[in-house]
Amino acid sequence: MEVAGLDSDGKEFKNAEEMWREKIGEGDQQKKTEWYQQGVGYWEGIEASVDGVLGGFGHVNDADIKGSEAFLQILLSDCFGADLRNRHLVALDCGSGIGRVTKNLLLRYFNEVDLVEPVSHFLEAARESLTPENGTVSDLHKVANFYCLPLQEFTPEAGRYDVIWVQWCIGHLADDDFISFFKHAMASLKPGGFFILKENIARSGFVLDEEDRSITRSDLYFKQLFNRCGLHLYKSKDQRGFPQNLFAVKMYALTIGMPKKNSRTRKVYSHKPAIIK
Template sequence: MGTAKAPILLSSRFCNIGPQFIAPKSGARRAFPSRPLTQMETGGLDSDGRTFKNAEEMWREEVGDGDPQKKFQWYNKGINYWQGVEATVDGVLGGYGHVNTPDIKASEDFLNTILAERFPDAGRGRHLVTLDCGSGIGRITKNLLIRYFNEVDLLEPVSHFLESARVNLAPENLMVSELHKAANFYCVPLQEFTPDAERYDVIWVQWCIGHLADDDFIAFFKRAKVK
């Protein structure tokens, strides 16, 4: 009988602490690289010109205290915005397409560190499966994940991004072995998705995690844990 998989969840929730992960069996939380968590007190404006003294005030205004209607409006506005964005690297990176190469390099360094730490022989010789959350057009999958994982499932709520990913990740458009493939494409929001139990070795969550309200962020991590 095989050993049950305990997926590693990799995410970048806050830009000031870098990627972090949860090892589901222990529930231990670490930051990589290690930096102290700090309260974000910087004020700013939203796209409607409203002023907020900090992120907490903005979240209270946008989603209230667990108000289902306000939450629905928040997530719906996000989907509507991205539906108007072109399905290109520059589009999904908000006009900062030039950060793609350094982002992939830093992500690969991080992934190699985690694989070496968590799996014998860094996972070589093992059939590895990952979930790419907020996959967009498959930017991270095509440039990084599919080289390390035999199967990559993509989760993306914006339909034209996901359709672009299907094209970008078709076998004829990939420079990888036939043992590596994009397996499943889920057009579902992250806050509504429950990963299949024991399917994933790694769950990759990048910038999209910042769209989630705190309770939905925590709830997703709990759903992704091995029971």
């Protein structure tokens, strides 16, 4: 991965391999485990609220959801077309936090949503929020499973998901675990299913945050990793409406192969609706 970068202390690295060797070692499982534990430990000290999970930038929530919804609508129409109405849609929300994306977006489009999140008090807040009593779920649109696991230890159920949503969490995975996660998760997609990855984007190379143990990768860095995963970049879109002082945010639709084009009239939906760590 020939992309130079730096960490939040200003130390420069000639490439990502050099940085990962220093931070997590080569084949040193204990050092790697400690790295991940420190990342989860950071978030265990954060309040289980929208402002907390968005690093103090809770005011971007509405723009984030609107941007995600517009992208999701296009992809559901492209990939499923006329079959959409008759399809029992199931999504996986990776790094779900308090269930912000599930509550505000996914439950309006998917019949079932599973959440996976390593920070236990975030997941408990999601469990409390996403109940019929709070009016956020129904018999037709519900949360099915809550998994308290980090992504590098989670293997999704084979053939279960139409969409796997990965937002503001993949930066916690080292490159080898990034690749391993997506390769395992491919088997959990239904035919025609796809990933949506939404992440902060570095202008070039990478920026490693020593405080929460996460990496912000450049667009080129991501594309190199997608290639190593064996994923096809079907479509991408920039998030709009965020303050200028935050990292740029990009959405990627990733498929195992090129989706078949559906011959249909595009459906019009009527739904209304960092520096992020």
